[in-house]
């Protein structure tokens with residue numbers, strides 16, 4: 122063990138989405154060990170970072186978030202695999218212990234209360250450093266600061282307006298811990314499973330040239346631009362099926378289309394644009410981002426993409442699951458469509474469901490008594 126460094130894993134041992142470690146380092150030379158491994162995107166050195174400052178960057182090429190939580194303590198949020206944890210720990214010290222999380226030292230010396238505990242629970246569900254960095258901002262004081270400022274507000278209409286503005290990020294905040302969902306829909310044999318495989322880069326869906334092969338949903342997780350996504354492959358949507366098993370798949374595909382954040386409608390360019398595609402397009406709810414993947418464009422007898430009759434600002438991307446045409450475009454379109462605006466890195470965010478519900482009640486009927494009661498429960 123390095124005499125002046127102790128690394129404790131705060132998250133449970135075993136594979137997780139994100140692992141959090143606490144490095145207790147005393148002595149200048151010791152803290153500078155962090156600098157030699159971690160490169161912050163903004164060039165700041167972790168050993169010199171202000172307390173509470175969140176640094177996003179690379180540790181030996183891996184995405185990592187480092188935050189100094191007190192004079193001698195740094196939290197390191199890295200990929201949740203055991204290998205990543207072990208490597209970082211060993212680079213800092215030979216001694217690694219798994220322990221119950223110690224009480225967190227708050228940067229502002231406030232005691233950790235219900236608010237921080239609730240945020241920490243959410244933080245541990247984050248799957249990427251990018252999403253974790255937003256939660257960390259809340260954990261290290263942004264949300265507490267917002268609520269404290271709110272408690273000083275005398276004018277209830279102004280308070281309600283501020284809360285409303287804050288709650289506008291609700292959907293974004295919810296997706297920091299629950300991946301955005303993308304449905305791949307389309308007629309049987311259009312190439313949905315093949316495209317899903319091309320998108321995620323390995324064979325996972327069943328690809329078969331017999332219509333109706335994908336009877337259950339096949340989900341695949343991927344990270345694009347630091348955002349976690351789940352892509353759901355569905356059975357081909359047909360209304361004229363007699364087979365019961367296929368009908369169940371068809372039903373679930375229809376449901377998936379209405380419970381997702383984005384929809385990729387795959388169309389077989391050999392068949393061209395049909396009434397069934399038109400029907401599918403209109404089944405996509407307006408709240409859902411949508412793109413048509415005009416697939417199989419590698420084939421010579423494809424029909425013209427101009428046949429698509431598209432409204433609602435739907436994007437059209439020409440693809441081929443076989444030779445990879447358009448896959449990069451799909452990978453660019455998805456995060457841009459799903460997360461078109463992001464809050465400022467320092468913004469308070471509505472990351473606690475029960476607090477959001479209470480604040481919604483306040484917005485519905487703003488009263489000082491109610492606001493005091495809500496804030497007393499959290500501050």
Ligand SMILES: Nc1nc2c(ncn2[C@@H]2O[C@H](COP(=O)(O)OP(=O)(O)O)[C@@H](O)[C@H]2O)c(=O)[nH]1
Pocket residue numbers: 307308309310311312313314315316327328329330331332333334335357416417418419420440441442443444
């Ligand atoms: N030439 C060509 N064939 C494709 C393409 N995408 C899918 N296919 C073929 O079309 C058939 C049906 O594909 P599949 O992905 O199972 O369709 P799904 O029923 O919509 O999931 C398979 O034989 C695939 O190999 C493509 O882009 N180009």
Ligand SMILES: [Mg+2]
Pocket residue numbers: 313314315326327328334335354355356357
């Ligand atoms: Mg399929």
